[in-house]
Amino acid sequence: AQKITQTQPGMFVQEKEAVTLDCTYDTSDQSYGLFWYKQPSSGEMIFLIYQGSYDEQNATEGRYSLNFQKARKSANLVISASQLGDSAMYFCAMRGRGGADGLTFGKGTHLIIQP
Amino acid sequence: KAGVTQTPRYLIKTRGQQVTLSCSPISGHRSVSWYQQTPGQGLQFLFEYFSETQRNKGNFPGRFSGRQFSNSRSEMNVSTLELGDSALYLCASSLPQGLNTEAFFGQGTRLTVV
Numbered sequence: 070a071q072k073i074t075q076t077q078p079g080m081f082v083q084e085k086e087a088v089t090l091d092c093t094y095d096t097s098d099q100s101y102g103l104f105w106y107k108q109p110s111s112g113e114m115i116f117l118i119y120q121g122s123y124d125e126q127n128a129t130e131g132r133y134s135l136n137f138q139k140a141r142k143s144a145n146l147v148i149s150a151s152q153l154g155d156s157a158m159y160f161c162a163m164r165g166r167g168g169a170d171g172l173t174f175g176k177g178t179h180l181i182i183q184p
Numbered sequence: 185k186a187g188v189t190q191t192p193r194y195l196i197k198t199r200g201q202q203v204t205l206s207c208s209p210i211s212g213h214r215s216v217s218w219y220q221q222t223p224g225q226g227l228q229f230l231f232e233y234f235s236e237t238q239r240n241k242g243n244f245p246g247r248f249s250g251r252q253f254s255n256s257r258s259e260m261n262v263s264t265l266e267l268g269d270s271a272l273y274l275c276a277s278s279l280p281q282g283l284n285t286e287a288f289f290g291q292g293t294r295l296t297v298v
Contacts (some may be wrong), residue, residue, distance in 0.1 A: 114276070172227075172287065
């Protein structure tokens with residue numbers, strides 16, 4: 070069984086600051102994928118970034134980067150230069166079993182960017 | 185390119201009734217997955233369809249079922265509704281689901297059972 074833990078239910082950050090959202094995972098699979106999604110109040114889940122378990126480099130997508138520490142089973146999302154529009158719920162998720170499983174999500178972190 | 189479309193956006197049903205939710209995936213996507221989101225349980229995987237076949241199923245009772253049509257559109261059905269079925273139901277489409285396959289989500293159907 071897979072498990073995702075996000076220990077920060079909510080965070081307040083000043084605009085333009087960098088923010089790190091924590092995510093730890095547990096799986097017995099050797100091959101797995103890690104995802105981060107953003108969910109604004111509208112409800113739609115927006116894909117942000119992906120990291121494969123065998124990727125040696127940390128993934129980056131614009132202002133988003135993933136700090137992947139495989140030995141610690143951690144996959145933290147870093148948002149640089151936060152903007153007011155970054156206020157949303159953020160979910161860490163994983164997929165294992167070679168892609169056969171659906172996504173397993175964490176409980177999420179509610180990020181609020183303050184001006 | 186149109187995104188994932190879910191209809192209806194909102195539904196109110198009475199306990200004991202049944203409900204059908206619809207999902208039209210992105211053109212060319214043949215995999216459709218369904219998720220339930222509640223404040224208590226968070227996001228949970230319901231099932232995934234690919235080429236009209238259910239490939240994978242989460243831990244939900246048999247009251248939850250689905251199907252996929254030849255045009256990849258999918259429907260999800262919940263029979264004998266319970267108050268606890270009140271949730272946001274999200275549909276995601278993707279190319280054949282693999283380890284790194286990005287799932288594109290719709291805006292969801294918010295179901296309220298009274």
